[in-house]
Amino acid sequence: xxxxxxxxxxxxxxxxxxxxxxxxxxxxxxxxxxxxxxxxxxxxxxxxxxxxxxxxxxxxxxxxxxxxxxxxxxxxxxxxxxxxxxxxxxxxxxxxxxxxxxxxxxxxxxxxxxxxxxxxxxxxxxxxxxxxxxxxxxxxxxxxxxxxxxxxxxxxxxxxxxxxxxxxxxxxxxxxxxxxxxxxxxxxxxxxxxxxxxxxxxxxxxxxxxxxxxxxxxxxxxxxxxxxxxxxxxxxxxxxxxxxxxxxxxxxxxxxxxxxxxxxxxxxxxxxxxxxxxxxxxxxxxxxxxxxxxxxxxxxxxxxxxxxxxxxxxxxxxxxxxxxxxxxxxxxxxxxxxxxxxxxxxxxxxxxxxxxxxxxxxxxxxxxxxxxxxxxxxxxxxxxxxxxxxxxxxxxxxxxxxxxxxxxxxxxxxxx
Amino acid sequence: xxxxxxxxxxxxxxxxxxxxxxxxxxxxxxxxxxxxxxxxxxxxxxxxxxxxxxxxxxxxxxxxxxxxxxxxxxxxxxxxxxxxxxxxxxxxxxxxxxxxxxxxxxxxxxxxxxxxxxxxxxxxxxxxxxxxxxxxxxxxxxxxxxxxxxxxxxxxxxxxxxxxxxxxxxxxxxxxxxxxxxxxxxxxxxxxxxxxxxxxxxxxxxxxxxxxxxxxxxxxxxxxxxxxxxxxxxxxxxxxxxxxxxxxxxxxxxxxxxxxxxxxxxxxxxxxxxxxxxxxxxxxxxxxxxxxxxxxxxxxxxxxxxxxxxxxxxxxxxxxxxxxxxxxxxxxxxxxxxxxxxxxxxxxxxxxxxxxxxxxxxxxxxxxxxxxxxxxxxxxxxxxxxxxxxxxxxxxxxxxxxxxxxxxxxxxxxxx
Numbered sequence: 001x002x003x004x005x006x007x008x009x010x011x012x013x014x015x016x017x018x019x020x021x022x023x024x025x026x027x028x029x030x031x032x033x034x035x036x037x038x039x040x041x042x043x044x045x046x047x048x049x050x051x052x053x054x055x056x057x058x059x060x061x062x063x064x065x066x067x068x069x070x071x072x073x074x075x076x077x078x079x080x081x082x083x084x085x086x087x088x089x090x091x092x093x094x095x096x097x098x099x100x101x102x103x104x105x106x107x108x109x110x111x112x113x114x115x116x117x118x119x120x121x122x123x124x125x126x127x128x129x130x131x132x133x134x135x136x137x138x139x140x141x142x143x144x145x146x147x148x149x150x151x152x153x154x155x156x157x158x159x160x161x162x163x164x165x166x167x168x169x170x171x172x173x174x175x176x177x178x179x180x181x182x183x184x185x186x187x188x189x190x191x192x193x194x195x196x197x198x199x200x201x202x203x204x205x206x207x208x209x210x211x212x213x214x215x216x217x218x219x220x221x222x223x224x225x226x227x228x229x230x231x232x233x234x235x236x237x238x239x240x241x242x243x244x245x246x247x248x249x250x251x252x253x254x255x256x257x258x259x260x261x262x263x264x265x266x267x268x269x270x271x272x273x274x275x276x277x278x279x280x281x282x283x284x285x286x287x288x289x290x291x292x293x294x295x296x297x298x299x300x301x302x303x304x305x306x307x308x309x310x311x312x313x314x315x316x317x318x319x320x321x322x323x324x325x326x327x328x329x330x331x332x333x334x335x336x337x338x339x340x341x342x343x344x345x346x347x348x349x350x351x352x353x354x355x356x357x358x359x360x361x362x363x364x365x366x367x368x369x370x371x372x373x374x375x376x377x378x379x380x381x382x383x384x385x386x387x388x389x390x391x392x393x394x395x396x397x398x399x400x401x402x403x404x405x406x407x408x409x410x411x412x413x414x415x416x
Numbered sequence: 417x418x419x420x421x422x423x424x425x426x427x428x429x430x431x432x433x434x435x436x437x438x439x440x441x442x443x444x445x446x447x448x449x450x451x452x453x454x455x456x457x458x459x460x461x462x463x464x465x466x467x468x469x470x471x472x473x474x475x476x477x478x479x480x481x482x483x484x485x486x487x488x489x490x491x492x493x494x495x496x497x498x499x500x501x502x503x504x505x506x507x508x509x510x511x512x513x514x515x516x517x518x519x520x521x522x523x524x525x526x527x528x529x530x531x532x533x534x535x536x537x538x539x540x541x542x543x544x545x546x547x548x549x550x551x552x553x554x555x556x557x558x559x560x561x562x563x564x565x566x567x568x569x570x571x572x573x574x575x576x577x578x579x580x581x582x583x584x585x586x587x588x589x590x591x592x593x594x595x596x597x598x599x600x601x602x603x604x605x606x607x608x609x610x611x612x613x614x615x616x617x618x619x620x621x622x623x624x625x626x627x628x629x630x631x632x633x634x635x636x637x638x639x640x641x642x643x644x645x646x647x648x649x650x651x652x653x654x655x656x657x658x659x660x661x662x663x664x665x666x667x668x669x670x671x672x673x674x675x676x677x678x679x680x681x682x683x684x685x686x687x688x689x690x691x692x693x694x695x696x697x698x699x700x701x702x703x704x705x706x707x708x709x710x711x712x713x714x715x716x717x718x719x720x721x722x723x724x725x726x727x728x729x730x731x732x733x734x735x736x737x738x739x740x741x742x743x744x745x746x747x748x749x750x751x752x753x754x755x756x757x758x759x760x761x762x763x764x765x766x767x768x769x770x771x772x773x774x775x776x777x778x779x780x781x782x783x784x785x786x787x788x789x790x791x792x793x794x795x796x797x798x799x800x801x802x803x804x805x806x807x808x809x810x811x812x813x814x815x816x817x818x819x820x821x822x823x824x825x826x827x828x829x830x831x832x
Contacts, residue, residue, distance in 0.1 A: 021591040048597040077590030083598040163814055170815050171717035174493030175437040181464040182499040187713060208813075210820055273692055275710075294691075296709035297603060301587035304721055307814065387814035397624075398579055398723065398803035399586050404626055 013322075014053060014107045015061075016046030017078035017143075018085075018114030018121065022157025023303040024314035025143045026072040026079050028113055031318020032141075033061050033069050039326060044105060044410060049083035050112070050121055053098045058105060058410040071403040073311065074393035076303035079405050086117065087124050095128045097416050102134065104413040109137045109325050115144030115155070116360060119333055123353045126331050137325050140333035140353060141317050145300045147198035148361045151351040152335035156317060157300065159310030159386035162202030164302040165191055165246070165295065166387060169206035172293075173213035173244055180242035186233060186282050188292040189214075190275035192299060193248035197221050197363040199299070203246040204375035205383055212236075213244040214374075218278070220250035221363050222372045230285050232373060237288060247278055304400045308389025313346065320348035344385030429738075430469060430523045431477075432462030433494035433559075434501075434530030434537065438573025439719040440730035441559045442488040442495050444529055447734020448557075449477050449485050455742060460521060460826060465499035466528070466537055469514045474521060474826040487819040489727065490809035492719035495821050502533065503540050511544045513832050518550065520829040525553045525741050531560030531571070532776060535749055539769045542747050553741050556749035556769060557733050561716045563614035564777045567767040568751035572733060573716065575726030575802035578618030580718040581607055581662070581711065582803060585622035588709075589629035589660055596658035602649060602698050604708040605630075606691035608715060609664035613637050613779040615715070619662040620791035621799055628652075629660040630790075634694075636666035637779050638788045646701050648789060653704060663694055720816045724805025729762065736764035760801030 015032050017025055029045070036043045045059040046052030052059070059080055061069070072079060087094060101107070110129075112122040119140040126138035142149050147158035169189065176187045191199045197219035206213055215236040218224060236243035251274060275292040282290050317334050324334070332350035339345040367379035375383070393400040431448050433441055445461070452459045461475040462468030468475070475496055477485070488495060503510060517523070526545075528538040535556040542554035558565050563574035585605065592603045607615045613635035622629055631652040634640060652659035667690060691708040698706050733750050740750070748766035755761040783795035791799075809816040 017594070021594040023587075051598065075590060076587050077592075078594035079590075081597055082594045084595075085598055166815055167720055168714050168718075170818060171439075171492050171719055172713050174491060174495075174719075174818055175713050175717040176493075178433070178437040178494035178498045179500075181497055182467065182501055189714075205813075206815065211818075276689055276692070291712055292710070293712035293714050294708070294710045295714065296707055297588045297591050298584050298605075298709050298711065298714065301591040302584075303587055303590075304583055384813065389814065390808070390811055392806070392808065395806055397621075397800065398805065399582055399622065402586060402590055402627075 011041060011108045012106045013041050013043045013109040013111065014046060014102065015043050015111045016049045016052060016113065017080055017082045018049040018112060018118035019082060019143070020115070020145065020300065021077045021082055022143055022145050022300055023076040023160040023306045024156050024311050025113060026075045026077070027311050027314035028141055028143065028156060028318040029079065030069055030072040031315040032111060032321055035319045035322040039322065044107065045080040047407065047409065048081035049085060050087065051083045051085055053101050054094050056101045056412050056414050056416055059407045060410045063408045064405050068403050068405055071401065073315065074303060074400070075402040076301040079403070080407065087121055091128055091131070098125065099129065099132055099134050100414055100416070102136065105410065108135070111139050111141055111321050111325070113141040113143050115146060116149060116357070119149070119353060120357045123357050126353065137328070137330045139321050139325055139329070141321050142333060142335065145192060145199065146196055148196040149356055150359045150361050151333070151355050153338040153346060154336055154386050156310060156314035158198060159307035160302065161199055161299045162205065162383060163307040163387035164299050164305050165199055165203050166205040167305055168295065169203045169213050169244060169246060170211060173206065173211055176242045176244060183289055184291045185237050185242050185288040186290040187244045188275045188279045188290065189244070189246050190249055190292070190294045191246060192296070193220055194250040195220055195360060195362060197248050200246050200248040201363055201367060201375045201379055202383055204380065205387060212240055214246045215240070215243045216245040216373045217375065218245065218247040218251045219363060219368060220248045220252060221365070222368065224251050224253045226281065230282065233282055234286055245278065247274055249274055303393060306391050307387045308391040309344070309386055311391045316348050324350060341381055341385065344388065427457060427524045428522045429457050429459045429525040429527065430462060430518065431459050431527045432465045432468060432529065433496055433498045434465040434528060434534035435498060435559070436531070436561065436716065437493045437498055438559055438561050438716055439492040439576040439722045440572050440727050441529060442491045442493070443727050443730035444557055444559065444572060444734040445495065446485055446488040447731040448527060448737055451735045451738040455738065460523065461496040463823065463825065464497035465501060466503065467499045467501055469517050470510050472517045472828050472830050472832055475823045476826045479824045480821050484819050484821055487817065489731065490719060490816070491818040492717040495819070496823065503537055507544055507547070514541065515545065515548055515550050516830055516832070518552065521826065524551070527555050527557055527737050527741070529557040529559050531562060532565060532773070535565070535769060536773045539773050542769065553744070553746045555737050555741055555745070557737050558749060558751065561608060561615065562610070562612055564612040565772055566775045566777050567749070567771050569754040569762060570752055570802050572726060572730035574614060575723035576718065577615055577715045578621065578799060579723040579803035580715050580721050581615055581619050582621040583721055584711065585619045585629050585660060585662060586627060589622065589627055592658045592660060599705055600707045601653050601658050601704040602706040603660045604691045604695045604706065605660070605662050606665055606708070606710045607662060608712070609636055610666040611636050611776060611778065613664050616662050616664040617779055617783060617791045617795055618799055620796065621803060628656055630662045631656070631659045632661040632789045633791065634661065634663040634667045635779060635784060636664045636668060637781070638784065640667050640669045642697065646698065649698055650702055661694065663690055665690055719809055722807050723803045724807040725760070725802055727807045732764050740766060757797055757801065760804065
């Protein structure tokens with residue numbers, strides 16, 4: 001394969017992490033860095049995503065020990081710092097800076113690791129560099145717990161959140177089942193998912209022929225109908241003694257959200273707190289004792305119970321990014337292809353960036369059960385392999401070991 | 417040891433689980449049942465705690481397979497059903513029923529597994545039986561995530577919550593550290609702890625020479641001082657870039673709680689939701705982007721990351737209860753004795769029930785750092801061994817295996 005490598009004058013690699021952190025994005029970083037090193041390429045990591053390229057904050061990953069790079073596999077969060085930063089639609093000073101920085105540091109490869117907004121960034125950088133005649137291989141690497149990217153079977157980070165949430169529901173069911181006769185009868189667990197109900201759907205994996213929970217799932221894709229919901233809660237309590245509801249933070253009620261919240265740089269509302277509202281609705285209307293939890297970052301940083309499938313895919317994407325880039329593949333996002341469901345087999349491919357930007361893959365309606373409150377068998381078949389396997393981190397003093405890199409910046413060559 | 421056993425005419429065992437479920441209470445059940453079986457004793461489990469004794473709902477544990485009993489070690493919740501049920505201060509119909517049921521089923525041993533309120537139940541049963549001339553060995557077995565029982569080094573269930581919460585803080589720090597430059601700067605994690613800050617304190621274990629979080633802990637033992645708190649949040653964000661606060665649900669503000677909530681059978685207020693209030697206070701006063709999570713039952717049912725020390729102690733308490741009871745030890749609660757800190761060694765002993773009832777062990781003030789916002793070295797020394805070791809459950813289809821017993825009731829002999 002090394003024979004096929006296209007050599008550039010500018011052959012350093014820029015890699016950065018963008019958007020919300022996940023439990024496995026550093027496994028991708030590990031795959032990128034270890035593979036690049038094998039081929040003799042230098043990886044400069046952007047400090048805080050694309051911002052690092054704009055302000056010439058480049059981390060020299062060759063200053064880290066092999067052991068620390070290896071342990072990235074076990075470390076949640078984005079070790080090089082992430083950002084929520086939207087580049088302008090038209091050429092401006094920021095793009096000018098980026099090209100200057102890349103030229104100064106002989107960057108020939110741009111690998112951007114993130115969700116939908118980050119693929120948009122990759123696409124913009126690619127377009128601008130073409131326009132300005134700066135030769136750059138641009139590849140997006142998927143990552144998002146939201147699982148809402150098109151063209152890839154799944155998005156790294158999602159499988160581990162799915163495993164954490166399904167585990168939590170399984171465990172909470174054991175607890176609530178114990179208490180229901182004289183105490184808590186209803187439990188509401190709020191999970192992430194602004195527009196797409198993938199994480200809420202993953203909770204459905206906890207149901208088996210032995211386990212009922214979750215009894216109800218509220219998806220952002222289905223308009224919330226309080227009357228039908230409450231009647232289903234009552235039905236479950238009357239028939240099973242208890243009821244566990246999983247609600248996506250983005251569940252919709254009529255025209256708006258449950259709460260008005262602040263927005264981030266991309267105009268996304270910051271949600272959270274819906275579990276409390278749902279719980280009060282149940283208490284007030286049905287009189288059941290209710291408890292509720294809001295998983296928030298607990299779910300997306302839970303590396304201790306990551307899916308091995310997810311970790312393996314995250315690493316493989318990083319590795320394949322180098323392999324493909326060195327073959328000259330350009331303007332693509334790497335993807336995971338599902339070859340078969342059982343046993344789950346997959347490989348890594350790629351798709352043109354145009355196929356993924358400005359699109360959001362919602363839960364297809366046939367993945368939702370007919371009554372709108374659970375997942376379908378098709379959904380279960382899709383989701384099941386993604387949570388398979390455990391990849392426990394090493395534990396030190398009873399706690400998961402996480403690595404912190406030295407993150408030494410390359411000397412600045414520019415006055416920006 | 418079998419030679420020393422005092423034989424009673426009535427030699428069946430009644431065992432029941434009471435109060436909030438934990439990740440390891442079934443490990444105690446496992447210890448009781450496996451050990452009793454070894455000595456040839458029958459264990460009847462109360463369905464839903466003491467309620468099972470009042471209404472003659474007795475589960476015949478001999479109908480379960482050895483494998484299912486063994487797998488109790490891995491199953492959170494209370495498999496026989498729990499209750500929050502307060503017995504009357506004076507003799508009444510309920511006590512009359514209990515004695516009738518015990519006599520009818522030849523119960524000679526009463527083992528009640530729970531927290532402070534459950535020890536009170538054990539004590540009352542013992543007193544009433546003595547008064548009425550019914551010979552019964554009464555032993556309380558500790559269990560409470562609140563860690564607020566006197567005379568025992570720790571309470572089964574607590575070590576596993578401690579491990580889960582400290583792990584969560586460690587992982588959330590990785591996440592927030594990544595995002596702080598352009599997004600979330602402050603994270604608030606709400607943990608259980610109505611009056612005693614043991615769980616909040618356990619979060620402090622996540623801090624190490626490499627890891628800062630939690631930056632701030634808000635204990636129920638320390639009156640909340642908004643001005644000092646906000647100034648410390650600002651200090652941490654300015655100096656470290658981010659700030660992670662762990663807040664006990666029972667943190668106190670002036671004379672009352674943050675919120676008025678409903679009360680349970682023992683008059684305890686049901687709390688929860690304080691993280692949202694704290695988070696809004698930070699946003700409104702300091703303008704930092706804030707996220708928050710409420711762990712609630714996630715923390716107490718998280719068997720997947722239980723502390724091995726905790727599981728071992730829970731099992732050992734169950735086993736020792738049988739060993740001591742068969743020697744005629746009576747009217748005691750079993751306790752864990754700490755022999756030394758490093759390496760942590762412990763054994764099982766007992767204390768008179770009078771020493772534990774109607775008392776609540778709060779976090780001692782010397783376990784809180786001088787500024788009131790973190791734990792002291794002494795506290796760390798006490799807590800550290802309790803989260804040691806992992807005892808991962810078996811995983812099936814990517815999820816932790818939990819057992820559900822058949823819970824077959826013994827034929828009723830009475831018309832109550």
